[in-house]
Amino acid sequence: MKISWDKPDIGQKEISAAVDSLKFGVGAKGKNINELELEFQEKLGCKHAILVNNGTSALIAANLAMKNKYPQFNTIGVPSFTFIASLFASRMSFNDYRLLDCSPSNWNIEPEHRSKEADLTMLVDVGGVPCDYDSFLADNGVYIGDSAESLGSKYKGRIVGSQLPIHTFSFQRSKIITCGEGGLLAVNDDELAEDIRAIVNHGYARDKRDFEYIHNKFGLNFRMCDVEAAILKVQLSKLDVYLNRRLEIANYYRANLTEDFAVQEIPQYAESNYFFFGVLVDPTKRDQIALHLENLGVSVKCWKAIHQQKSVNTFNLPNAELISNSNILLPIHNSLSDTEVEYIVNACNQF
């Protein structure tokens, strides 16, 4: 048995859509980009949906726009238990950062973990579990949502994307839906959206004529190309099927893993898309268990908190440290069969 941690589900419909796009609209000006942005706007209930080339670019653009809006801001707070892009993408905009601790049960940042020294805070929906947005917004602070992992998750019954001024998403190959590489900004503030449209397209003035080169602002090229949008459109139409299958697998894991595997808690207010299925085990045995699973053909991941990386400053964050040293992320994706899921559970419990 060989079970991969992720497996993009690209079928004939995606292939045909990609070929059609190549025939009609090479580059970023094809019709799929506009159509897909409108579809995302409707699906997420956000004011503006802006497609970009990956989730890191989406975050960079979000941070640049926040810096334009609040030029006096210098320090950003970022949770330590997340993928490193959450931090690195802010380094172009903000001189300084504070890494933040998280809840030991749901692994997300909570209001008590904020830093007084941070001018704005990034809320990361770890593993697809939405942060408790309302409890943050109550203080009128400034927040960016790194929702790279939470497409399709729900916060208080509403799909993630309309709650914060900006949510960013990723369509990299392991995500719920994918086009290989891709990203999206769901923006709920007109001024920020206008600025982001320029930031992701060389700072071009929007009202310029086609033949002109007018760049009123700083900007880069983060455009998605039409072929990717064509593939993603098909993937978006399958989102609900993918979410149902992930939920089925998660429920099986929950019901059948022994209590040695403490599952990441889903708060009452949330429905997770189960981007990953994370468990905590005895940290002194974690690497042995991961190797045992790998030896049985089950690919797993063990996330390492950012503050433990050599590339960043040190911080004392006990909860993030414990989760970092104890976590195992089990395979969960649409293509896993029931037999494979049973096999994974048996392999875990056997240890």
Ligand SMILES: Cc1ncc(COP(=O)(O)O)c(C=O)c1O
């Ligand atoms: C939390 C988080 N933020 C940002 C990113 C970056 O997205 P991308 O790989 O599309 O650049 C990812 C995933 O890859 C992620 O998991």
